[in-house]
Amino acid sequence: MIMKPNFERLKKAFSHEEPDRLPLAEALVAYEIQSQFLGKTVTDSDVKSQVEFWGQAGYDFIPITVGMMSPGEITKESSIFGVVQKVLKKDKDTEEVVPWDIEEKGVISNPEEYERFPWDEAARLNFNKFYEVQPFLPKGMKIIACSGKIFTLAWMLMGFQNFCLSLYLQEELIASVFQKVGEIQIQGAQQLLKIPNIGGLWVVDDLSYGSGPMVDPKFLRKYVFPWYEELASICNQRGLIFLLHSDGNIWPMMDDFISIGFDAIHPIDPTCMDINEVKEKVGKKLGILGNIHTDLLATGTPEEVCELTKKRIREIGPGGGYALGSGNSVPNWAQFENYQAMRETVLKYGSYPIKV
Amino acid sequence: MTNEEIKHFYEVLRATDLKKIETLVKAYIEKKVPPIIILNEGLIGGMGIIGQEFKASKIWVPEVLLAARNMHRGIEILKPELLKEKVPSKGRFVIGTVKGDIHDIGKNLVTMMMTGAGYHVIDLGIDVPKERFLETIGKERPDIVGLSALLTTTMLEMKEVVRIIRETFSEPPKIIVGGAPVTQKFSEEIEADGYGEDAVRAVELADQLLMSKGRI
Numbered sequence: 001m002i003m004k005p006n007f008e009r010l011k012k013a014f015s016h017e018e019p020d021r022l023p024l025a026e027a028l029v030a031y032e033i034q035s036q037f038l039g040k041t042v043t044d045s046d047v048k049s050q051v052e053f054w055g056q057a058g059y060d061f062i063p064i065t066v067g068m069m070s071p072g073e074i075t076k077e078s079s080i081f082g083v084v085q086k087v088l089k090k091d092k093d094t095e096e097v098v099p100w101d102i103e104e105k106g107v108i109s110n111p112e113e114y115e116r117f118p119w120d121e122a123a124r125l126n127f128n129k130f131y132e133v134q135p136f137l138p139k140g141m142k143i144i145a146c147s148g149k150i151f152t153l154a155w156m157l158m159g160f161q162n163f164c165l166s167l168y169l170q171e172e173l174i175a176s177v178f179q180k181v182g183e184i185q186i187q188g189a190q191q192l193l194k195i196p197n198i199g200g201l202w203v204v205d206d207l208s209y210g211s212g213p214m215v216d217p218k219f220l221r222k223y224v225f226p227w228y229e230e231l232a233s234i235c236n237q238r239g240l241i242f243l244l245h246s247d248g249n250i251w252p253m254m255d256d257f258i259s260i261g262f263d264a265i266h267p268i269d270p271t272c273m274d275i276n277e278v279k280e281k282v283g284k285k286l287g288i289l290g291n292i293h294t295d296l297l298a299t300g301t302p303e304e305v306c307e308l309t310k311k312r313i314r315e316i317g318p319g320g321g322y323a324l325g326s327g328n329s330v331p332n333w334a335q336f337e338n339y340q341a342m343r344e345t346v347l348k349y350g351s352y353p354i355k356v
Numbered sequence: 357m358t359n360e361e362i363k364h365f366y367e368v369l370r371a372t373d374l375k376k377i378e379t380l381v382k383a384y385i386e387k388k389v390p391p392i393i394i395l396n397e398g399l400i401g402g403m404g405i406i407g408q409e410f411k412a413s414k415i416w417v418p419e420v421l422l423a424a425r426n427m428h429r430g431i432e433i434l435k436p437e438l439l440k441e442k443v444p445s446k447g448r449f450v451i452g453t454v455k456g457d458i459h460d461i462g463k464n465l466v467t468m469m470m471t472g473a474g475y476h477v478i479d480l481g482i483d484v485p486k487e488r489f490l491e492t493i494g495k496e497r498p499d500i501v502g503l504s505a506l507l508t509t510t511m512l513e514m515k516e517v518v519r520i521i522r523e524t525f526s527e528p529p530k531i532i533v534g535g536a537p538v539t540q541k542f543s544e545e546i547e548a549d550g551y552g553e554d555a556v557r558a559v560e561l562a563d564q565l566l567m568s569k570g571r572i
Binding site: 103104161163164168212 | 422
């Protein structure tokens with residue numbers, strides 16, 4: 001089957017209309033999976049092959065990170081990784097990677113460390129990939145820029161335990177860190193306005209556990225959501241679609257997401273959220289992406305994946321407002337056959353009007 | 357202690373000023389209130405209210421961490437009095453993140469809550485091989501072992517750890533499991549004794565398991 005990317009498909013879906021077929025969407029597909037799909041090795045620097053994958057696999061866009069940190073775990077590819085290593089190695093004579101203690105103290109645990117942190121260096125974002133990809137983009141395919149994290153990066157820089165206690169004991173430090181992180185990420189998004197073929201902005205920022213928000217939503221409303229509003233405004237200037245990824249139970253912030261102006265939310269974490277309930281309660285105001293459990297992609301069978309995918313197409317697809325994908329990302333430990341089953345089921349049964 | 361007194365402990369545990377818990381615990385020591393009462397009814401009673409608020413999503417992890425920090429300070433002040441009276445811990449609890457997994461924020465929260473609940477906690481840290489669990493169980497004879505994992509891939513290691521503990525010890529400790537990808541169903545599949553959805557439920561589960569052993 002020859003795939004023809006068509007970004008209008010995604011735009012139509014998130015305008016709550018029915019396009020020609022249900023779109024596929026992912027923020028992250030591991031290079032190992034991309035390599036298996038194409039039958040050749042795909043690496044982070046091989047932009048041409050990455051475009052080939054996203055196009056041939058049935059997606060209408062290629063996700064590219066802008067900002068300090070890529071979706072997924074902290075990786076050497078993330079620009080913040082190198083900055084943090086410099087800070088951690090300051091008094092050490094070593095070539096080895098120094099562990100970044102994101103769970104307890106991070107690298108900014110007090111005002112002095114905040115002042116010493118090389119913010120200027122952290123702000124030097126790399127947009128090369130957005131330009132490298134341009135010659136390879138087929139007609140109809142756009143780029144969705146995955147915005148570097150704001151909430152996540154703030155707490156990772158401070159260490160989660162230190163961050164949590166600082167909300168009450170060092171709130172000025174919290175405010176300062178969010179201000180810097182937010183400014184850098186906004187600067188990154190503003191640069192996008194100068195780059196051709198950008199179709200959307202995807203905020204990737206885990207705000208919740210399975211049980212609910214990681215912190216009192218009042219702190220998110222004070223320190224995080226104003227930045228999201230600014231990103232929404234940037235998207236409106238260019239007619240970009242505006243998406244949010246957050247794992248966990250995000251119900252307590254759902255009204256906030258609607259008023260901020262997100263077009264759709266991902267992945268409706270299947271471990272703790274009911275996608276049917278989301279569709280019923282907010283489906284006319286907010287689009288939905290994702291939801292096929294990553295665990296199923298890892299440990300299930302292709303038949304199980306196919307059945308669940310058909311169920312989602314049947315129950316969530318009608319009326320538009322839905323793009324199907326994983327319940328988080330497609331990691332390298334997902335079974336390739338299961339990923340294929342999900343993808344191929346959408347291509348086979350996802351045409352509108354839905355008849356599965 | 358009266359309900360008002362327990363509520364006062366709760367309010368002080370929620371405070372940002374460490375001096376408040378220090379002052380409160382010292383005041384009760386000076387009033388000659390038995391240290392076991394200060395611990396069980398005051399500190400643990402107050403933390404119990406906090407635990408229920410967390411379960412009901414009225415407060416979140418930062419508020420629990422703040423209270424745990426205050427609890428820790430309260431226990432530090434009380435410890436010499438507890439040692440004088442040779443107050444035993446409620447039970448011995450070994451916890452670790454299974455091999456291959458370095459995530460430990462959940463484990464740290466469980467450690468703090470279990471300590472606050474009166475358990476003697478031996479925290480093995482992160483990326484713990486099964487051999488170390490076995491060695492520690494042999495040496496410390498805990499009542500309960502807690503296994504934590506955050507990645508789906510390391511859940512399989514959890515299964516192996518449960519298996520080998522049961523195979524090695526004729527009277528194995530109770531085993532509870534937790535972590536983001538872990539579910540009740542998974543815990544039953546690997547024949548753990550229980551699944552702790554979060555730190556508060558882990559403490560409740562531990563108490564229930566000790567009760568079933570006739571220990572409390």
